[in-house]
Amino acid sequence: MRRAILSPVALTAALAAALTPAPAAAAPLVLKPSSDWALKSYDDKCRMIRTFGSGEDELVLWIDKGGPGPAVNLTLIGRAVRSPYGAFTRIGFAPGDLVERSFITAKSSKGRPVLGVFGVQPVSLLPDEALAADKQRQSGEEQVDFADGALTAVASEATIQQRYAAITALELNGAVIDPITLQIDDMLPMAQQLLACTAALTDRLARASQGGADGSTRIKTRDEATWAGKIQADYPFHLLRAGQQGRVAVRVTVNKEGEPTFCEVTAYDGPASFNDSACLLMLRHAKFSPATDAAGNPVAAFYSTRITYRINN
Template sequence: MKSLKFVVAILAAATMSFAAHAANWKPAGPWAADYGDDYCDLGRVFTDGKNQLTFMIERTQPGPLLRLMLVGEGVRPFRGAAQWSVKFGPTGQNWKAPILLSKTGDGKQYFDLGPTMMSPPAPGAPGAPPAFKPYKKDEERTAAKALSSFEIGEGLAEPITLETGSLDAPIGALQTCVSDLIASWGLDAKRHEALTKPVAPQGPANAWVPNGTIPFTEFRKALGGKNTFRIMVDETGKPTACVVQRATVPETVNKATCDAIMKNAKFTPAADAAGQAMPSYWITEVYGLMPPLGGGGGRR
């Protein structure tokens, strides 16, 4: 799948309807797409009349998870604040996101807002985990259609609202992109739409990679969805390939990590709608391969 960058005309034509009280950052252009071999990104520039912010939505595999990012000026977290309150408006649920700030190559602020979903799971009963529902693309589109802004409140010196317009068309574009994405990896996108069981590690993944393979000095470079590992897994649960996505740590570190995964990893294979084992993939960030703080885990 060739990397390409273009403006998606259909997204520019999406109807925008905003509440008057939530209109301090307006679009300065249409949605633009950046589709690569391992990611699907949509971005749009917003302005408050003085500053510009680029709001990015990323998806790297089928399913409900999205990663959100902000690049630009005009966002001022309180000094010492560790997290902020964010939501898709007007009816989305609030959630707390860590404030992870870095700089782009040209010196702009880069905030990684981490993973989320169009419809986060409803809280479970006291002491019970959240109630996750099977992912369905049409339900995600329905949820996105009702959302027309992105808001950051608690944690900022001045709360902001980005007037995104209906998110139905952008989410539809990402859904199409990730189907093409996994097809480019040699997998059956249609069978994955009816997946009944994803690939799962057998045992803790941090036991596969010897301690010290990924130095802690490199750990921060791989935060925020960077330098992820995509493991291709066949229908028997055997890893067949290890691909580094968006590498940010030295090639020698990534090669040693992939070599250890290919040698030591064991998986339970994915299953299709009929319950039959099928080739699929497993993606992890670096922290999923690191031993727990304080020791333990990992090979010595």
């Protein structure tokens, strides 16, 4: 019987390989603010802008909001987001949890790498679990309420403000070469500025969406059969493999050029994982003719629709 013989050189190499520690996880790139928050108002969105770091590490953050819901779009511009990999990244505002999100990439007008993430909720809107648990302990009786109101309860305004004030960082892990931590302060006043801008924007967009007897017109879809087919064909693979189906209602902000620039989920039936896919694909594929005012000028407005994910046998 033949036996494998390991030479002394091979044995030494094998032992060295076995004793070599696994490479440590990459240390995060931690960047401090190098500018104040700046608010910009557009026809179709409100944007807060801040720069972090300097030199080669400089990173610009855009926080965009184009509707009344709780989510924002995040855009990071700079060398730190070059050469992204994979289909998902994990992002979130500390001290909250990171969430998995699809992302898109581009180049800025200055040629810098861009990474965009849609539908990020900066803070949880759910009631304080600790407070609910404390009330439960006081009552001494365990209860379960399946009523719609219990499932859609929202935290108080004071609690939401406390959560914004507690934010210390934006963290990005996965899809980028090194994890990124942006140290953030003054998050509550920033959010209040952004929400005040968005409230005025939402009122204007809602009125423009209605059309009217004065000659103003609503948004019209263009080549809907083609782009709707692309959205439905891009079925999230893990949900397809699990045989999951669902419906997602979305509200899209469409600018005066007819381009979708912001998307919010307004209702859904099925796994929540469909939500991210639905909005991202609407922004990527949908085409529109913009709404017009009474004088026939194109204006930004809202467009609402429902996307159905169905597996055909």
